[in-house]
Amino acid sequence: MNTRLIPVLWLAAAAALAGNEAPRTIVELQPLRESSSIPIRSRAGREGTATLINLNPAINAWYLLKVAWKDGRAETTYHLENANPRSARILPGENGLVITEGRDRHPCDLFSSDSANALDQGRASPVVFYPLCEGRIYLRNAAVGHRTTLEAATDFLREHVWGGEKIISLGHFVMGDMHRESGTLETGSPAAAPRPAAGDLPLAALIDSRYSGKLLGSFNLGIDLEGPARTGLTPGAWYPAEGNPGIYVSILQPNLIDPGILASYRNQVSSLDGIEASALCFLVAFDLDSFELGYALGTEHPKVGWSDHILPQMKDPALPGPDGIGTISPLVATGLLSPKQAAATVSTFTAGFKRTHGAFKSGDLALRNRGSHYGFIENGVVFSKLQPGLSTVFVLADGSLGMKTWTEADDALLAKIRHARQNGVPILDSGVPGSLVNNWGAGNWSGSGEGRLRTMRSGAALQTSGRRRFLIYAVFSDATPSAMARVFQAYRCDYAMLLDMNALEHTYLAVYRRSGSGMFVDHLIKGMNVLEKSAAGELVPRFLGYADNRDFFYVMRREARP
Numbered sequence: 001m002n003t004r005l006i007p008v009l010w011l012a013a014a015a016a017l018a019g020n021e022a023p024r025t026i027v028e029l030q031p032l033r034e035s036s037s038i039p040i041r042s043r044a045g046r047e048g049t050a051t052l053i054n055l056n057p058a059i060n061a062w063y064l065l066k067v068a069w070k071d072g073r074a075e076t077t078y079h080l081e082n083a084n085p086r087s088a089r090i091l092p093g094e095n096g097l098v099i100t101e102g103r104d105r106h107p108c109d110l111f112s113s114d115s116a117n118a119l120d121q122g123r124a125s126p127v128v129f130y131p132l133c134e135g136r137i138y139l140r141n142a143a144v145g146h147r148t149t150l151e152a153a154t155d156f157l158r159e160h161v162w163g164g165e166k167i168i169s170l171g172h173f174v175m176g177d178m179h180r181e182s183g184t185l186e187t188g189s190p191a192a193a194p195r196p197a198a199g200d201l202p203l204a205a206l207i208d209s210r211y212s213g214k215l216l217g218s219f220n221l222g223i224d225l226e227g228p229a230r231t232g233l234t235p236g237a238w239y240p241a242e243g244n245p246g247i248y249v250s251i252l253q254p255n256l257i258d259p260g261i262l263a264s265y266r267n268q269v270s271s272l273d274g275i276e277a278s279a280l281c282f283l284v285a286f287d288l289d290s291f292e293l294g295y296a297l298g299t300e301h302p303k304v305g306w307s308d309h310i311l312p313q314m315k316d317p318a319l320p321g322p323d324g325i326g327t328i329s330p331l332v333a334t335g336l337l338s339p340k341q342a343a344a345t346v347s348t349f350t351a352g353f354k355r356t357h358g359a360f361k362s363g364d365l366a367l368r369n370r371g372s373h374y375g376f377i378e379n380g381v382v383f384s385k386l387q388p389g390l391s392t393v394f395v396l397a398d399g400s401l402g403m404k405t406w407t408e409a410d411d412a413l414l415a416k417i418r419h420a421r422q423n424g425v426p427i428l429d430s431g432v433p434g435s436l437v438n439n440w441g442a443g444n445w446s447g448s449g450e451g452r453l454r455t456m457r458s459g460a461a462l463q464t465s466g467r468r469r470f471l472i473y474a475v476f477s478d479a480t481p482s483a484m485a486r487v488f489q490a491y492r493c494d495y496a497m498l499l500d501m502n503a504l505e506h507t508y509l510a511v512y513r514r515s516g517s518g519m520f521v522d523h524l525i526k527g528m529n530v531l532e533k534s535a536a537g538e539l540v541p542r543f544l545g546y547a548d549n550r551d552f553f554y555v556m557r558r559e560a561r562p
Contacts, residue, residue: 024324026304026331027064029382030055032415038092043112046071050111052092059380059397059418061085064330065097067119077330078119081129081138083340084562085379088136099136108133128547129338140332145299145549146533146542179456179504179527180478183253183280184217188232202248202285202463202470205236205490206258216251218280222523223249223511236490238285243513243520244346246290246557248470250283250491254483257490264489270438270482276454279478281487282524284509285463285470286347291555292399293471294341295351295419297333297378300549302352304328304384307359309444310371322359322370323384331381335547337554344560348543349473349509350458351551352423352499353446363442365389365425375406376551377420386410386420391427391497393460394420399558401471403462403495405429421551427459428496433485445481446501453480458507461488461496471555473499475507475524504528506550510541 027033035053048069055062063080082090088101096110110132111117122130122139129138215232224242233239235256238248254262255277262272286293305321320326337345352358358374360366368389375386377394386392392406396416404410405426425443426434436443445453457479461472472493476484481498488496500506508528513520521541523529533540543552 026325026328026381026383027053027055029323029325032056032058036092038094040067040095040111042117050092050096052090052097054090056380058415059085060089061379061418062331062381063090065119076119078123079140079330079332080132081140081338081379083131083136083138083338086562090137097133097137099133106133106136108137128334128336138338140334142332143299143334143336143547145335145547147549179525180275181218181220181280182278183251184232185211185214185235185253185256186217186232187213188215200287200468201238201465202250202468202472203465203492204234204238205250205252205487206261206492207236207252207256207490208258211235211256214256216253216256216280218251218282220280220526221249221251221282222526222528223284224513224522225249241284241511241522243515244511246287247346247511248285248287250285252281252283252487252490253278254281254479254486257486261489262486265433265485268433268435268437269485270480272480272483272486273454276476276479276483279476279483281474281476281479283472283474283487283491284347284511284524285472286555288401288469288471290558291346291471292558292561293393293395293401293419294345294554294556295376295378295395295421296337296543296552296554297328297335297376297383298550298552299333299335299547301354302358302374302376302384302551303355305355307355307357307371307373309357309361310359310373311361311366314366314371316370321384322373323382328383335543335549335551337544338562340562341554341556342544344556344562345512345544345554346557347509347511347555348541349553350500350506351421351553354550357444357446358423360444361441363436363439363444365442365444374422374424375420376422377417380418382414386414386422389425390422391424391495392420392422393497399561401462401469403460403497421553423500424498426495426497427481427485428461428488428493431489431492431494433489437481437485443481445498454478455502456504456507457481457484457501458499458509459484459488459496460499461491461493463491463493473509473524475509477525505531508542512541512544 033055037051040048040050051066053064065078068075088099091098093107097108099106128141128143216235217232226240236252238250241247305326359371365372369387372387375384386406388408393403395418425436457476459474463470504527509524511522531542
């Protein structure tokens, strides 16, 4: 396909779909999909037709294979993943598929085996990513995503207990300060540590000069740092993570920030109370020259139906969801990375709100676009449309990362987007606090029903330091959006947005250090290790080793990406 025509074709096809208000399948939501059919024949003589659908040829990652036999059995659909989307193309071939890589062609007969065909063998397997065609393709099988005790309890309350949302909101308030850490502040000199070359570090936070000789300590920082052990770090400075070049760690308390920053933009940012001002923030920065971001759906979340959060008049009862679909079937969300992705991944962290809270109840955005449900895209497949006015992190086909407040004009980028996730409104935009940072309802910041906002929160930001760009992930042990804005301002970020909140499982980040055949798992906050499982005495990491019900981001080293 001519890549220059893709944006035009995408917008034309999307406009045609927008005029159709009838419920449709997720396949019909993909404007650039291409399909072709071939006759097939089993070893036993059964005849039929196989139809291959490339859901987005520009991204070339996900396919559907529909198999219909002439004996009247129901059509079966299989979700296939290209193990090498940047170099391999999957095409219909004789009695199956053919994978082309440059001048090489690899035929793959799926239907002429002595027993069941390879697809049915894979479907019956407990393996989530079942290898086909000598491992060049994965059949994606459904998995049951892990839920923590907290998540299971809150889901039960929401679904089965009258007034359950109120109980959950109260629980969030009671738990709000549960994970708060103030750290320790003392005078001293930081221990010497290996330092990257000049200009390679992210920008340090701007700190009140009164604290220039102080060290900030934490008992809960879980990522090992390069160099000798130390009891304290310079507030706002960056330290290289052990065994992972290009990853840096920093800690900060908002009350240590330069007073000029704390006094700025008073109309958009509320004053910080003493509790959140002294609550510790944990940050990790990824050098985008070395790393690339990916995004994956959980087995359950975020869903594609209507949010219960929207105003009644925004819901169209004729549609199962705001995009005209109520299910992602026949696609399969695994809540787990494929073996090739997992091998290249150096970090994972949880993404944004569930669909339940991923829309607006008040303010201007509540009255637009059916409540402005948060959009998301995985591997070039649109699950929910990106909505204007919402904070968006996105990855293009070439691996470049962007963060911005989405506009209708940005729809021209859709044909090039590999991944995208929206979550609320900006905390920072062009380095300036967003206009709704201190507006609880219109900003959909969540918290308790009474508007009590202080709780554990996570956020993501982009920072430019010279010629380098850094993706920053931050966990605030006890904060409102105003405290988040001040911290991201101090680190001189260009853009920042909220991700999730309220608990360690929702603000989880792990970093993976590999040594030979072994792998070490470091958590940003030590308590996050409760999210991991074990089997035969070995650790099984979340998102890499077992499926999870929540969506997540993953960071891959560029030279190792599939």
